[in-house]
Ligand SMILES: NC(=O)C1=CN([C@@H]2O[C@H](COP(=O)(O)OP(=O)(O)OC[C@H]3O[C@@H](n4cnc5c(N)ncnc54)[C@H](OP(=O)(O)O)[C@@H]3O)[C@@H](O)[C@H]2O)C=CC1
Ligand SMILES: CC(=O)C(=O)O
């Protein structure tokens with residue numbers, strides 16, 4: 249059996265297991281739980297009529313009391329229109345539901361945040377915005393998921409303006425935060441700096457554009473960042489650019505991905521499967537960094553990349569390789585911090601605080617339960633460990649505390665921190 253036949257058969261086996269996992273013993277991945285007694289006549293008199301009328305009256309008089317008498321303050325909506333589900337494209341809102349249920353599982357498992365997944369059929373960005381705005385009173389926060397660029401930018405902006413709860417497009421900011429944390433660590437290990445690095449960002453959508461913005465805020469030089477879309481390098485002479493792509497355009501003679509890869513220090517892939525060739529990788533600068541983050545199939549597979557370059561630091565978005573650069577490390581903990589102080593938004597200061605907390609944690613000794621979860625005997629800061637693992641219990645303390653502190657320092661917290 250060749251290497252590629254072997255990996256195809258492993259993929260087929262995993263896919264079969266994944267279908268059973270989702271179907272059995274009951275369909276789907278998440279349900280609801282009742283948090284108050286519901287056993288006696290008296291319980292019903294409190295939980296339902298007549299008792300339930302009193303919190304209604306209280307909230308009617310003072311809407312803030314919804315945080316006291318309902319689950320609003322610990323409830324997040326994961327909402328999609330299904331237009332960019334993972335790297336699978338516009339599969340529609342219903343087909344996106346397994347991913348949204350998955351995000352809900354991660355919110356609950358990692359940060360004890362309750363979550364409804366909501367799949368919206370919307371005929372236009374405005375219809376989607378109106379739908380989300382209309383259901384927003386239910387929630388303490390809105391996690392937008394898998395909405396394609398450029399509509400995602402307009403949608404997030406409009407909802408932030410309209411709502412007084414955090415609205416966070418995970419594929420933009422969640423991804424950007426983890427990329428930044430992993431990249432700062434990887435650059436240090438490779439003896440490079442963000443300010444000097446030549447960076448190629450393959451994919452100029454939600455994750456790509458937000459990634460560039462955050463890296464620039466952290467010190468990357470805009471003229472050293474080459475973004476690529478289906479038409480090639482995003483350069484300033486192009487006439488087909490929307491305002492978001494225009495904001496990352498550079499003056500350059502480079503036109504193709506292969507041109508941009510030559511002598512690049514960093515490749516960040518947030519585009520689609522198998523778009524990067526071994527030949528391209530061979531032309532990168534010494535000690536390169538490749539984040540092939542497309543899900544489920546990366547822009548280049550680790551085995552292929554590492555066969556070409558033994559001086560490489562490699563990461564993917566997947567759970568089954570070392571260095572998982574995935575927004576699972578972000579959204580549960582960032583929302584936890586934001587909800588804990590009832591932040592009005594998740595601003596850039598809070599995002600940078602999350603970057604710092606994540607990158608610092610990767611330098612500390614790894615607890616035994618993390619080693620056990622990954623079947624490892626040893627794991628330490630280095631080329632195969634640039635970012636904490638999602639099962640690291642310290643994430644639940646460190647990231648929310650840093651985010652909550654940044655919310656307070658930047659004046660968007662409406663409660664004192666509990667951390
Ligand atoms: N690891 C992680 O945590 C995350 C990974 N991702 C992955 O990133 C990818 C993009 O997601 P997202 O930003 O939300 O999606 P968007 O639809 O917003 O953006 C996709 C971008 O990729 C570009 N692209 C797609 N195919 C090609 C191609 N063949 N050649 C060049 N460019 C291409 C598109 O180009 P054009 O503009 O020309 O259409 C577009 O700019 C997905 O695979 C997703 O799984 C996303 C979020 C988190
Ligand atoms: C991880 C994720 O959010 C994505 O691939 O879209």
Ligand SMILES: [Mg+2]
Pocket residue numbers: 334393394418419
């Ligand atoms: Mg996503």
